[in-house]
Amino acid sequence: MSVEALDPAAAAAARTRIDALTKPVGSLGRIEALAVHLCAIAGRVIDRAYEKKAILVGAADHGVAREGVSAYPAEVTPQMVGAFLAGHAAISAFARTARADVFVANFGVDADFAPHPLLIEVPLGRGTANLARGPAMDIATVHRAFAAGETALDFILAGNAYDVVALGDMGIANTTSAAAITAACCNVSAEAVTGRGTGIDDGHLLRKREVVARAIEQLGGSSWETIAAAIGGFEIVGLAGAIVRAASLRLPVVLDGFIVSAAALLAQRIEPRSIDYCIAAHRSQEPGHRIALEFLALEPLLDLNLRLGEGSGAALALPLIEAATRMIAEMKTFAEAGVATADDARTS
Secondary structure, three states, rough: OOOOOOHHHHHHHHHHHHHHEOOOOOOHHHHHHHHHHHHHHHOOOOOOOOEEEEEEEEEEOHHHHOOOOOOOOOOHHHHHHHHHHHHHHHHHHHHHHEEEEEEEEEEEEOOOOOOOEEEEEEOOOOOOOOOOOOOOOOHHHHHHHHHHHHHHHHHHHHHOOOOOEEEEEEEOOOHHHHHHHHHHHHHHOHHOOOOOOOOOOOOHHHHHHHHHHHHHOOOOOOOOOHHHHHHHHHHHHHHHHHHHHHHHHHOEEEEEEHHHHHHHHHHHHHHHHHHEEEEEOOOOHHHHHHHHHHHHHHHHHHEOOOOOOOOHHHHHHHHHHHHHHHHHHHHHHHHOOOOHHHHHHHHH
């Protein structure tokens, strides 16, 4: 699928209008830049608030969990999916704050779920193979995972004309996969990108770094398919598919934390323009997240010392998206409001 370039004319028109609004020029700082970006994505000066918000949480299990790289057992993945669907997880609370709908895409959790209107079933297996012992998946499954991400996004949009979609993740041990992807895509060491994830101790951190380093050393190439097959999680590749699909529809994508940034690194290799449609919600505690964001040239809106995942940071950023669109759509210019400008004061 093709992704169009952002619209520079729309961005220029948005900048002109914002500078004429009833406020000192530049006084709303990055909210102004965010509004310009959203207009460039939309291809027009936005004339209404972005109230319709969706959050897609990609979930899958990881075989590398068997290497002791997480503080939690693999059983937590399906348990947390159940919590998301029941509405009592952190992402559930934050989504209600942002007035956003939460959907969960099962890309490959090792469990069976009862049908649920917010559950999107696109499973690729019962979790990836153990990347510490061999490839996480084969190339054919990589392409199926990418297509599953497109399908998940289309499912969401078929039910509602959302203005913006935010992405999150759930998968015990997925920070190991994300670290390996980040190291491979950004050409940095395992130590630089591997953090404590769920809060592991020093011994487990050393083991995790060893696993990531060995996985990188065994990569057979640098194409996105090769990287994804060797070390990628089902949900990470699936979220990459969702990013590219959203960009092809000129839909803004709010990225959550480290795992979603790894998906964005893959998306960038697949379709470089897709990153132009992405908005980084926050900078997490994971060291690899900062490296990935810098590589993607994305400046996060928030820095709250988060490390949860689930889309929690993305949910917290969604009100800023709505605020930026309300600013440009609902504020009046000096001329429209009949308010005197600084130039009027200098000439009086």
